[in-house]
Amino acid sequence: KQEVTQIPAALSVPEGENLVLNCSFTDSAIYNLQWFRQDPGKGLTSLLLIQSSQREQTSGRLNASLDKSSGRSTLYIAASQPGDSATYLCAASGTYKYIFGTGTRLKVLA
Amino acid sequence: DAGVTQSPTHLIKTRGQQVTLRCSPISGHKSVSWYQQVLGQGPQFIFQYYEKEERGRGNFPDRFSARQFPNYSSELNVNALLLGDSALYLCASSLPGLDGRTLHFGNGTRLTVT
Numbered sequence: 753k754q755e756v757t758q759i760p761a762a763l764s765v766p767e768g769e770n771l772v773l774n775c776s777f778t779d780s781a782i783y784n785l786q787w788f789r790q791d792p793g794k795g796l797t798s799l800l801l802i803q804s805s806q807r808e809q810t811s812g813r814l815n816a817s818l819d820k821s822s823g824r825s826t827l828y829i830a831a832s833q834p835g836d837s838a839t840y841l842c843a844a845s846g847t848y849k850y851i852f853g854t855g856t857r858l859k860v861l862a
Numbered sequence: 863d864a865g866v867t868q869s870p871t872h873l874i875k876t877r878g879q880q881v882t883l884r885c886s887p888i889s890g891h892k893s894v895s896w897y898q899q900v901l902g903q904g905p906q907f908i909f910q911y912y913e914k915e916e917r918g919r920g921n922f923p924d925r926f927s928a929r930q931f932p933n934y935s936s937e938l939n940v941n942a943l944l945l946g947d948s949a950l951y952l953c954a955s956s957l958p959g960l961d962g963r964t965l966h967f968g969n970g971t972r973l974t975v976t
Contacts, residue, residue: 756904784963786964786965788967793950793972794969794970795866795868795952795967795968795969795970796905796952796954796967797967798964798965798966798967801963801964841904841905843904843905843965847918848895848910848917848918849895849907849910849918849920850905850907850965851907852897852904852905852906853904854902854903854904855904
């Protein structure tokens with residue numbers, strides 16, 4: 753049974769700092785690993801998707817890596833801004849569903 | 863292009879009642895999934911539908927049911943509501959298959975059961 757864990761549960765950093773969010777999963781037989789952002793009371797916004805054959809994906813200030821053998825993914829945010837404050841969720845896909853972690857709640861202080 | 867749309871945005875129901883939630887996928891997306899997100903937790907998978915057929919079901923009781931229509935929109939029905947059904951219900955659509963396919967979510971329906 754796939755389990756996804758995210759550490760830390762919450763993080764508070766000053767503006768401009770680079771940071772790393774961690775995601776681990778127990779079953780390496782995944783199709784994709786997707787990172788999402790969720791603002792309070794809202795739906796999920798897709799940030800990056802890494803296919804099982806890929807090692808990393810980049811979009812602007814975001815970089816996500818995937819190491820299937822160790823069951824880990826990281827989301828790197830460069831030069832953080834107050835607008836980055838949100839909950840970040842990672843999800844590992846099986847045949848027809850995604851298994852989500854509980855998220856990391858990020859607060860970037862101005 | 864419109865994203866995934868869900869209705870209603872908020873709903874208050876009493877224990878024992880029934881509720882229907884609606885979802886319209888992104889144009890061209892034939893796969894629709896439903897997730898339940900309890901406050902402070904990650905979303906939990908409920909159903910996936912593709913081409914009007916159920917392709918996957920999560921660990922939810924039979925009180926939960928869904929269907930997909932010929933235009934690929936979908937409804938989630940929950941019968942005999944319990945207090946524990948209070949949650950944000952999220953609908954997501956994607957192109958067929960999960961390999962390399964981004965999951966796109968709507969803003970959800972906030973269900974409160976009193």
